[in-house]
Amino acid sequence: MTNLLILQGLNGLQFGVLLFLVAAGLTLIFGVMDVINLAHGAQYMVGAYLAAAFTGLAGNFLLGLVLAVPVALAFGLVLEWLVIRRLYDRSHLDQVLVTFGLMLMLNEGVRILWGSAPISVDLPEALSGSIPVWGTLRYPVYRLAILGAGLGVALGLWWMIHRTRLGMLLRAGASNRAMVSALGTDINRLFLLVFGAGAMLAGFAGAMMVPVISAEPDMGDTVLILTFVVIVIGGIGSIRGAFVAALLVGLVDTLGRSFGPILLRSLMEPDMASQTGRTLAPMLIYILMAAILAVRPAGLFPVQR
Amino acid sequence: MRLSDRAMLVTFAVLLPMPALFSAMGEPFLTVVLTRALIFAIAALSLDLILGFGAMVSFGHAAYLGIGAYAAGILAANGVTGLEVQLPVALAAAGAFALVTGAISLRTRGVHFIMITLAFGQMAYFLMSSLSAYGGDDGMALAGRSTLFGADPFGSSLRFFYVTLALLAGIWALLRAVTRSRFGRVLTGTRENETRMQAIGFSPFGYRLTAYAISGMIASVAGVLLANHAAFVSPSYMGWARSGEMIAMVVLGGMGTLTGPVLGAIAFILSEEALARLTTHWRLPFGAAVVLAVLFTRGGLLGALRGRR
Amino acid sequence: MTPALSVRGLTKSFDALKVSDGISFDVAWGELHAIIGPNGAGKTTLIHQLSGSLAPDAGRILLGGHDITRLSMAARARRGLARSFQITSILAGLTALENVALAVQARSGSSFRFLRQVARESALNDQAAEALAAAGLAGAEDRSAGTLSHGEKRQLEIAIALAMQPKVLLLDEPLAGTGHRESAALLDLIAGLKGRLSIVLIEHDMEAVFALADRISVLVYGRLIATGTPDAIRADAQVRAAYLGDEEGA
Numbered sequence: 001m002t003n004l005l006i007l008q009g010l011n012g013l014q015f016g017v018l019l020f021l022v023a024a025g026l027t028l029i030f031g032v033m034d035v036i037n038l039a040h041g042a043q044y045m046v047g048a049y050l051a052a053a054f055t056g057l058a059g060n061f062l063l064g065l066v067l068a069v070p071v072a073l074a075f076g077l078v079l080e081w082l083v084i085r086r087l088y089d090r091s092h093l094d095q096v097l098v099t100f101g102l103m104l105m106l107n108e109g110v111r112i113l114w115g116s117a118p119i120s121v122d123l124p125e126a127l128s129g130s131i132p133v134w135g136t137l138r139y140p141v142y143r144l145a146i147l148g149a150g151l152g153v154a155l156g157l158w159w160m161i162h163r164t165r166l167g168m169l170l171r172a173g174a175s176n177r178a179m180v181s182a183l184g185t186d187i188n189r190l191f192l193l194v195f196g197a198g199a200m201l202a203g204f205a206g207a208m209m210v211p212v213i214s215a216e217p218d219m220g221d222t223v224l225i226l227t228f229v230v231i232v233i234g235g236i237g238s239i240r241g242a243f244v245a246a247l248l249v250g251l252v253d254t255l256g257r258s259f260g261p262i263l264l265r266s267l268m269e270p271d272m273a274s275q276t277g278r279t280l281a282p283m284l285i286y287i288l289m290a291a292i293l294a295v296r297p298a299g300l301f302p303v304q305r
Numbered sequence: 306m307r308l309s310d311r312a313m314l315v316t317f318a319v320l321l322p323m324p325a326l327f328s329a330m331g332e333p334f335l336t337v338v339l340t341r342a343l344i345f346a347i348a349a350l351s352l353d354l355i356l357g358f359g360a361m362v363s364f365g366h367a368a369y370l371g372i373g374a375y376a377a378g379i380l381a382a383n384g385v386t387g388l389e390v391q392l393p394v395a396l397a398a399a400g401a402f403a404l405v406t407g408a409i410s411l412r413t414r415g416v417h418f419i420m421i422t423l424a425f426g427q428m429a430y431f432l433m434s435s436l437s438a439y440g441g442d443d444g445m446a447l448a449g450r451s452t453l454f455g456a457d458p459f460g461s462s463l464r465f466f467y468v469t470l471a472l473l474a475g476i477w478a479l480l481r482a483v484t485r486s487r488f489g490r491v492l493t494g495t496r497e498n499e500t501r502m503q504a505i506g507f508s509p510f511g512y513r514l515t516a517y518a519i520s521g522m523i524a525s526v527a528g529v530l531l532a533n534h535a536a537f538v539s540p541s542y543m544g545w546a547r548s549g550e551m552i553a554m555v556v557l558g559g560m561g562t563l564t565g566p567v568l569g570a571i572a573f574i575l576s577e578e579a580l581a582r583l584t585t586h587w588r589l590p591f592g593a594a595v596v597l598a599v600l601f602t603r604g605g606l607l608g609a610l611r612g613r614r
Numbered sequence: 615m616t617p618a619l620s621v622r623g624l625t626k627s628f629d630a631l632k633v634s635d636g637i638s639f640d641v642a643w644g645e646l647h648a649i650i651g652p653n654g655a656g657k658t659t660l661i662h663q664l665s666g667s668l669a670p671d672a673g674r675i676l677l678g679g680h681d682i683t684r685l686s687m688a689a690r691a692r693r694g695l696a697r698s699f700q701i702t703s704i705l706a707g708l709t710a711l712e713n714v715a716l717a718v719q720a721r722s723g724s725s726f727r728f729l730r731q732v733a734r735e736s737a738l739n740d741q742a743a744e745a746l747a748a749a750g751l752a753g754a755e756d757r758s759a760g761t762l763s764h765g766e767k768r769q770l771e772i773a774i775a776l777a778m779q780p781k782v783l784l785l786d787e788p789l790a791g792t793g794h795r796e797s798a799a800l801l802d803l804i805a806g807l808k809g810r811l812s813i814v815l816i817e818h819d820m821e822a823v824f825a826l827a828d829r830i831s832v833l834v835y836g837r838l839i840a841t842g843t844p845d846a847i848r849a850d851a852q853v854r855a856a857y858l859g860d861e862e863g864a
């Protein structure tokens with residue numbers, strides 16, 4: 001039981017860290033640029049496909065990963081330049097529609113290029129084993145690596161936001177857009193940068209996940225919705241909120257799926273418990289979100305604006 | 306008469322003889338396609354009440370379509386095919402879901418509202434996906450066509466078409482009255498300027514929530530029709546892409562006009578159908594069309610008809 | 615007799631800035647009470663707290679003796695507190711008549727009526743047309759509010775407030791940005807209202823204020839430094855030093 005708890009706890013954290021990578025970009029794009037981007041999940045998918053494609057070319061996943069990240073960044077920059085910058089002075093409704101259209105295009109584009117079947121990628125030898133973490137319990141090295149990489153990015157983001165001039169601009173931009181332009185910053189370049197970075201982080205998350213879940217069309221949709229839940233819970237525009245909420249959602253979702261039925265079994269018959277558990281588990285995070293919003297409509301860490 | 310009303314009457318007049326025309330052309334299947342478009346026109350109309358008149362951008366509207374479809378599907382699976390039972394159950398379920406989720410969502414504004422309605426829509430989606438007794442992820446075939454006091458309103462594609470058209474006309478007239486009533490004026494006022502409405506003594510919440518519930522209930526009627534049309538019920542009716550498509554129908558048709566969403570839905574479903582015949586990858590040109598239409602036109606189809614804005 | 619409006623120890627800070635610093639004053643029934651003070655003194659913030667769009671940090675607000683401090687803006691409006699906004703706030707997509715008819719509708723019966731056409735309710739339209747005419751907007755009924763001129767929008771604000779038939783009317787710089795003719799008309803209108811309802815008037819036009827007001831309160835850096843009749847205020851040394859002196863010296 002303890003082993004299962006630790007195992008699922010680690011799974012939950014790893015899932016949370018992954019959500020954070022995607023959510024960080026989305027929340028910054030909204031906080032700084034006031035743009036709601038439904039194509040953000042598709043950028044996660046693009047990252048996954050890029051990693052799969054480059055791994056195929058290079059014959060090595062790590063090399064594929066290293067190649068995928070800058071291309072994901074470039075992809076984001078091009079997207080901003082082509083479409084997103086036309087949305088800055090548009091209503092949220094227009095933004096929703098345009099990025100929704102983009103998402104349809106990207107999902108379909110991927111289908112045209114790579115087909116509908118999932119593409120899987122093998123891990124290099126060095127990362128494919130597992131190591132002992134607690135007594136007899138072993139955990140895959142690669143999943144620990146994802147966890148580590150995610151935490152590393154979170155730390156890097158924290159440092160950038162609180163210790164650099166760029167970070168100061170971002171914080172100012174999230175709470176007071178007029179001030180940033182008053183500071184003499186080229187707002188267009190800042191926006192381009194933020195959007196590119198967001199795309200890169202989402203792409204990085206997708207690329208890292210390829211060996212675990214393989215790349216397939218529409219894989220970004222689920223992630224996008226979960227990411228929405230994360231940034232709504234955390235408070236839109238808040239990186240810290242996104243981090244806390246991502247881990248919360250990752251843990252609640254993972255633990256709920258494995259322990260929900262077990263806990264319910266003490267309340268009802270086994271058959272009933274597993275059926276109820278299966279029904280409730282995927283809804284848990286939405287219930288969590290509803291509960292948090294009922295108390296704090298602007299999320300856990302509301303950004304003043 | 307306003308332009309919007311005139312355009313609507315013309316639309317109805319054009320729709321009325323379509324089945325005869327299609328069978329004369331030797332393409333009776335087109336009647337079935339057009340019926341599907343009319344079902345979505347009802348759904349788009351319902352969304353327009355909150356989106357166009359109340360400025361509530363709900364991204365979870367497909368959930369109500371699904372609730373209606375599952376009300377028909379689950380009841381039929383249990384031997385209850387009468388619309389006299391199915392419709393009230395669908396309306397009650399949709400109304401209840403709208404009141405509960407709306408009460409939470411409407412505490413928020415703007416992007417928060419968009420994302421929360423989206424999340425609640427997904428919640429409904431997962432709920433239905435987990436109902437293994439009713440097909441789970443895969444959905445289930447409708448156990449029997451809906452009846453009305455023993456009659457068979459969906460028995461032929463012709464009858465189905467005219468029943469749907471009549472329902473659409475009735476709902477259009479109902480919403481036309483609602484949007485011009487006291488209630489409708491308050492709703493429009495909160496869309497224009499919430500603070501001003503509070504300053505003259507209206508608390509917007511109750512009006513918004515009521516509109517939200519009415520809208521969801523009407524969408525559930527479309528859901529009951531959709532289940533019969535496809536003879537199938539599946540969680541995919543409630544997916545978020547559906548919700549996005551419904552927003553596109555309303556906005557590209559011309560929101561806040563009642564006629565616009567009807568035209569938008571018909572144009573949307575027909576072009577979806579046409580593109581799907583040309584290529585399996587129809588979503589690519591389709592997405593591109595949505596992007597371009599929003600970026601380069603304003604006011605929707607109806608706005609274009611007006612030749613201004 | 616209980617005053618129409620009493621304010622007791624109203625305090626509000628934005629971070630370190632004290633915008634309302636223990637403000638207390640009364641407005642009698644039918645009194646026109648002007649509040650003057652330099653830019654940034656906290657006049658609009660005071661109106662926001664009175665109308666309920668901002669919550670005070672401390673203090674109480676009484677309308678006809680009833681504590682309304684915790685009530686929402688809408689609830690205060692329903693109890694007879696109307697306001698105009700310094701920055702014009704109207705329903706731009708509706709016609710002028712619809713703007714005002716909504717204010718009538720708010721105080722006459724339920725608005726949860728779904729089928730009858732509101733445009734045909736002559737009781738609403740007649741009263742709305744009357745308020746529009748009183749505010750000098752006769753003939754503008756069917757124009758879209760967004761297309762009115764700036765001065766006309768200010769008049770519309772007043773028409774909306776009048777249509778609410780309030781006990782207490784809060785006017786935040788009703789003359790701001792209006793032309794000479796329009797502002798003369800608005801002043802006539804306000805003068806005509808005098809005695810029929812209690813008015814709190816915020817205005818930078820000193821000539822108008824001293825001509826119209828029964829009493830004047832002077833607000834400087836969030837504090838009321840004097841309250842009195844126009845003559846008393848004109849003579850008050852502290853006021854002259856803090857405020858009027860600058861204007862006359864300038």
Ligand SMILES: Nc1ncnc2c1ncn2[C@@H]1O[C@H](COP(=O)(O)OP(=O)(O)OP(=O)(O)O)[C@@H](O)[C@H]1O
Pocket residue numbers: 628631633651652653654655656657658659660700
């Ligand atoms: N929401 C807010 N947050 C922070 N400071 C504010 C806020 N609103 C107003 N202030 C500050 O409070 C002070 C008082 O503002 P207020 O608008 O009440 O002044 P006022 O007397 O109405 O000025 P004016 O004559 O220019 O209309 C000003 O310094 C203003 O900058």
Ligand SMILES: [Mg+2]
Pocket residue numbers: 657658659700
């Ligand atoms: Mg002011």
